[in-house]
Amino acid sequence: MAETKSPIVDIHTHVYPPSYIALLKSRSSIPYIRSFPPSSSLRLVILPAEDTESTSRGRPVGSEYYDIKKKIEFMDTHSIDISVISLANPWLDWVPADEAAKAAEEINDEVNEECGKFPGRLFAFATLPLSGGKDVIVKEIARLKQLKYMRGIILGTTGLGKGLDDPELLPIFQALQDAKLPIFLHPHYGLPSSVWGERANDYGHVLPLALGFPLETTIAVTRMILSGVFETVPDLQMILAHSGGTLPFLAGRIESCIEHDAHLKSEGKLGKGRKTVWDVLKKNIYLDAVVYSEVGLKAAIQASGEDRVMFGTDHPFFPPLEEEDGKWASVETNYEAIKGALGGGSKEERAALGGNAVRVLNLNSK
């Protein structure tokens, strides 16, 4: 392990606590967990694109999904001191409205308890009871402050069903700002399958995972920016999964399109007080460093700042295809990208590996 003052922190790492696994096993449409005979091993199917009769149907779901000890083992193998765990997609999006409050409470309590089993090594992002409606959500946000290890919330892109530019979300964003709980924005729904073409199944999960996920995130946060969320809730803090999807690369084009839009101008939306995409990137947004290349990570750092990027692994997803005891290539790639972009042993590298997360998420207080 690294010395205490410079821990390595994984802010993008998922869990399916036992109560969530039980929920998924009880279901027959996505998201669900079941075996597909003749095999008896359990598989998790969470994306429409992978719910097909093929070798790409779902993915194996082993104990690394629900046994918190496996998380600690993974952390030890990869020199990770602290993990900020979050429920994996699709969270509680699909829970009936009248069950949402209870489901969120149970899962948040359970995750908080699991953090408590390894004090100082585990913190968490909580899950909101989105289908329960505004009052239920705001109530759960207030309750989270009593859960010792909660340091923010994980959120998908659908919000209350109309996306994150829905004005109905503003009181929720306000409550999160007031509670100083950052949003970890994470994709799940990708893009409509028509965009992948007739041959999509030939390519396994690559198109929805490699493109659908980051493009979904980019669209969601751009809609937030255009709708004025960051002017209305000016201190809202967001951590964007996968280094912002593609936001760092497209920020210039988005700004140029805004500045050249006759409609926005005629509506008086180009005046003083508008936060540019760059303003939001440097004031409201943090980016994980889960982008698998130095090229992407450098763009993320230049867009948002070297004090605003944070190491992550996406564990337990992207395991090695060959069963191995050693380190995961998906993790090493992101370690290498940080080292390449910021210089091995540099202050900036240590900040990206953990210092930024400790500061932003207040991980020194247990």
Add this chain to the structure above:
Amino acid sequence: MAETKSPIVDIHTHVYPPSYIALLKSRSSIPYIRSFPPSSSLRLVILPAEDTESTSRGRPVGSEYYDIKKKIEFMDTHSIDISVISLANPWLDWVPADEAAKAAEEINDEVNEECGKFPGRLFAFATLPLSGGKDVIVKEIARLKQLKYMRGIILGTTGLGKGLDDPELLPIFQALQDAKLPIFLHPHYGLPSSVWGERANDYGHVLPLALGFPLETTIAVTRMILSGVFETVPDLQMILAHSGGTLPFLAGRIESCIEHDAHLKSEGKLGKGRKTVWDVLKKNIYLDAVVYSEVGLKAAIQASGEDRVMFGTDHPFFPPLEEEDGKWASVETNYEAIKGALGGGSKEERAALGGNAVRVLNLNSK
């Protein structure tokens, strides 16, 4: 003008030659040109998202769209020595099959003639008669070699209707490789409108233009890579609009998803001989520098190489909102990005501004 040895070349600049304007005026569904009373000024409507009753319905279409002298004036204002002009989207995608050959011949001949009016200052990318079928297309490709100023072809993402990973396109890609005609890949269709949400019209054209266009390009070229186009036609040359959409930023994630895909592995598609996304970026792909930020341009340069990026303007699109005689902000932003990324006055800056285009597109021979 810059000295002869170091010209400034605009490789992303569009024209609507008079014959194409006439075609658009004859139509009543997109793409079309008409006036919307009470205004008598002509407006061009090319995107479904902009075909609505609002101030964002289409865009003004003035003589800069069809008068080649206006192109030269624009070039002079912005110190551009050479332009490689291309028909703007949606090209001839919508032409009935039996009219495709004639339409392409007329437009390519007309564009070639316009280049001849300003020898040495104008070259062009040709338009293919896509709806005419494979034989018609290959025949037009052969004919292009006789047109003095043609240096490649512009292509959208639909191909013969099934996208660019359609095996039926391989003979066409082969013909382009054999004719040494690079493909200038350009988006038009964006993404299904559902992804922009209920409030999309509030944001003018921003979402489909700023995100839909580059995401479409990214998906199209990734599908080509996954389908094996670049192994089958190994010397195919592509120039990607808007610095590759988002390909430079996402290349690492795409590679990681490929290497971790159980389906691709079980199909034997991860073996030797596979070109990685990085291989394709450095061997088959050139990127224009139309990305409106130093952040994006640096990623493009690092992904593809400083000898593979090429200045562009997207003229006549993105004019200043206020009528001005001076320089366009959209152009200056891209000039500044090149200067910032490569250093003002450097050899690399001159290459990006024109040297790379002269070499790759053979612009010294008139």
